[in-house]
Amino acid sequence: MFKKGRLKTLFSAAFVCFGLLVIAPGVANAASYKVVKGDSLYTISKLFNTSVSAIQSSNNIKGTVIYPGQVLNVPAATYTVKSGDSLYLIAKKHGISLDSLRKANNKWDDMIYPGQTLIIPGTSSTSAGTSSGTSTSGGNGAKAVVSYSESDVDLLARLIRAEAESQPYEAQVAVGAVVINRVQSDEWPNTIKSVIYQKIGNYYQFSPVENGWINRPATDESKKAAYAALYGSDPSNGAIFYFDDSTTNKWIWSRPIAARIGRMVYTY
Known part of the structure; x- marks a missing residue:
């Protein structure tokens, strides 16, 4: 049997602990992340600043196979959105x-x-x-391979959708990578917008600009592919051209092939 004074002390301590839990609901050592198309244990580990083996251990995963929709425990905090918040302000705050x-x-x-x-x-x-509104770095020290603005991301994602919406996700990333490869080359314009809207002679370099498909809104998947390309993913293997394999253009088929993904062909 507890003495009255000791019982009061234990009750007070328990009340304080409960109060801490109520006051700080946004602090956690782990969070639940839902796997999306294109994810791998490696990319997830980089995003959450952990290791593949740690994710495998905390989720009882034997190999490296994961699937879209799968929920993984990851080392991260959570935050409850408040009135007046924006994604930008939340990112800046943390x-x-x-x-x-x-x-x-x-x-x-x-x-x-x-x-x-x-x-x-x-x-x-x-x-x-940067103060100019462009970005060159991501979380965990990830570096974008070229500077970009939010409007650049949207434009790149719209091109990706127009060119490869029906193709595998990897092919969509590769379309974005071709644009990035041109930006990085001395032989092409040095910004995403100028590359996409470039016109040589009477011809636009990208047909969606000419036929208007570039004006369709980006999808979540095309935006994700755009970010992947901006942060260095290049399934095209350094290509600077791409085309659908149904084309009969002999000149484009004569160029060295760097990769083939779905029905898309990427060349140097």
């Missing part, structure tokens, strides 16, 4: 990039609402952007 916040939550639009719970991935000491 010292992470907007890109990593989007990736962790598979959130490619800007719509959030009070009470919504977001995953906060690993932080980075690298700035998420």
